[in-house]
Amino acid sequence: MLLTTQFAVDLLVWIAASVTMGAWTTAAFIRPRRGENRLMLVGDRALPLARLSSLVGVAACAMMANLTNTQGLGHGESLAWCVAAGAGLLSALLTFYKRWESAIYALALQAIALVAPIAATERAVAVNHDLTGDSRMIAAVAFTVLAGTWACRFFLSADDASSKVACFRMRFLSVIAALVVVVCDAITILAQPGQGLLDEDGRWHLARAAAAVVIAGLCWWSSSAVVSLVAAIVGLLGQYAAASAFRAVPVVDESSLPTDVETLGYSVADWPTLVNLVVNARVNVFFLGLSVAAIACYLWLVRRLHQQGGSWPWPRTFAWVTGWTIVAFLTCSGIGRYAPAVFSVHMFLNLGLNMLAAMILTLGGFITLVLRATPARGKKHAAGLREWVSSTLHSRYLGFMYHPIIALVFMTGTYYVYYLTSLFTTSLHTHWLHQFFFLHFLISGYIFYGLIIGIDQPPHPLPHLGKLALIIGAMPFHAFFGVILMAKQTIYAEDFLSTLGHEWVAARGLQHDQWVGGTIAWAGGEFPLVIALIALLTQWARQDRKEATRFDRHVDQGTDHSLDAYNDMLAQLAERDRSGK
Known part of the structure; x- marks a missing residue:
């Protein structure tokens, strides 16, 4: 994939999304949060990073919206980049809302920003685009979280990064995300018409799946700073493969497809x-x-x-x-x-x-x-x-x-x-x-x-x-x-x-x-x-x-005096009536 202006901005979008989602995941889920304010994201060093990377992603999405509009790639894709920019901006604003659940909303918005352009181009190849569209979007979110979390691990303190809780959560996240990426990329490769791994698109998806497997393997091998750095670099290379696969379209003759297949x-x-x-x-x-x-x-x-x-x-x-x-x-x-x-x-x-x-x-x-x-x-x-x-x-x-x-x-x-x-x-x-x-x-x-x-x-x-x-x-x-x-x-x-x-x-x-x-x-x-x-x-x-x-049992045990109080009230009313006469 040649480093054109469009691809460079594409790659910037993927890297910014990775850092943003990784920062939110690290702050909310990976970091062991203790004390009175453990469900408040106050003073977390990852949040300013999430805000900065979100704004960078917003600027990159705006640039892509302009590029796709001027280069005639379609109004739908241009609109998708505008949606991505809006979702990214809302994600940046949520960094000022310090409650823990803001991470859920921010991650959801960032996922929307990430998959919107993929959804807009799901029919670049018509055959099986329902299968490949779903698998591409799911794999994109899973790998972006995986790569970003390892990149943002350096924003944890030494004690937090080496704690058993953080290590377990990183391993769990890595294994689950890698499994999702491998399965979804395999579906994309097998369902995509063309020559499978012989196509450029198939090779890039295979490269991203391999990167996910490598990161998952590294997390089980060691949790040292050197291994974390290697995993972050592999994640960056995986995002390069994802950006390349986003623009690589298999060459397939679809001129005579039936209307329903198209x-x-x-x-x-x-x-x-x-x-x-x-x-x-x-x-x-x-x-x-x-x-x-x-x-x-x-x-x-x-x-x-x-x-x-x-x-x-x-x-x-x-x-x-x-x-x-x-x-x-x-x-x-x-x-x-x-x-x-x-x-x-x-x-x-x-x-x-x-x-x-x-x-x-x-x-x-x-x-x-x-x-x-x-x-x-x-x-x-x-x-x-x-x-x-x-x-x-x-x-x-x-x-x-x-x-x-x-x-x-x-x-x-x-x-x-x-x-x-x-x-x-x-x-x-x-x-x-x-x-x-x-x-x-x-x-x-x-x-x-x-x-x-x-x-x-x-x-x-x-x-x-x-x-x-x-x-x-x-x-x-x-x-x-x-x-x-x-x-x-x-x-x-x-x-x-x-x-x-x-x-x-x-x-x-x-x-x-x-x-x-x-x-x-x-x-x-x-x-x-x-x-x-x-x-x-x-x-x-x-x-x-x-x-x-329950009421009958309490009455039998003498622990409920509401019935006695009611009888006393009736007796008092009767006594008052007699006195009035």
Whole structure:
């Protein structure tokens, strides 16, 4: 890769992102934070570095936006660089907010800044761009955090850097990140059309994966300053490979591709029969990886709790595993394959994520499991997973998202905003936007059902009467939305769906398929809410029985004098009435 102006600015963006994410990760997670202010990022030397590198990245993104606009690389990529600059600027501003959870927001913003240009160029090669797009973005974030954290290790004090806590966290981060990078880069190399490792793109992805493996190996060999310096240099070389791979496009003749392959990245020529919806699978890299990681983390916490002598109800484990299995099935089976091409299947998938999988996941009690499986640490010890989760639970952002009105608006309003506007058509053309809305439907459903029947206690717990009102309030919105779709004569995304060019599209009829989608929205939206209502009433009755049993036990033991006080009050009232006569 020649060192052109564009590549030099590209490389500066990748290095600045690496330093920024590494500085935030070091300050919040790697450094052993003790004392009264262990959940406050006060006086941390990594934060000024994060602020400086963020601003450098913002300037580089602005330069790239101008370069891509003047060189005719596309308005979409120029806009993506503007989004990256905005996210990086917000990340820099968060360095002035000293609470620990600001690191979560900053890392999320920096990840957006990093993947926005990748998302804008995901269709540089059309075939399998859904697979390569996901894997490229995930690998970019994982390696950037890995390389940056090792580069910022020198901002730890000698005692912190050599402590067992910091060494363990560095090793854990290195192994997990290296594993993610290797898997995702392998998917990119195998899924990318062309000659694989013989293409320039494949060689650069292989180089980055090799760099990740080397860093992971070095961290297990030694944690000395020399080894850390070598790991930082390897990380820098890996980012050079990442910047090179970003611009290297395999030479593939795509002039005669079918419309569906060009748009979706794969073929939907086979009829969407019930059998094909089940067995004609298409791997969704992001959601499959997310499901596997969530199940593995949950089972590890259950095992850790059992090792400590505790117990965990198996129905909760079953609910968590079942919920994520449903997520993986919906997104990776034929349902996920045909969702962008068949309106009714698309509606079924979103309702399955939003109304079914999310509801089951709330019964897993993941946050409760984390708090039980991780012991509380005194202020003389370094803050760990339990303290991080507790701090996040008390954050203003999470409190805002769990407000009943906000949860109801996100749960019901998203269907209207997404399907009844141009967002639906736009997402069909853009894989990453499709993925974003799948994730949004899952999260909004999880928050909504978490308020009603979830095992975990939300930031704003509701009384049972309030939960009942929330369910009743959501019911008419889903029914009305389904009626709108069934009665609508205008076909949503008609141009896109009709240009797929397969005979089954005309045979099914777009108008009829939209009517089926409306029917699914009506019935599929109401039925889970009825189930949630039954579960809520069951929990309500069970709690009343527990309270009645506890009250009776206290009365029998003589520890509850409320009944005696009530009888005394009645006696006094009777005595007053007699005196009045």
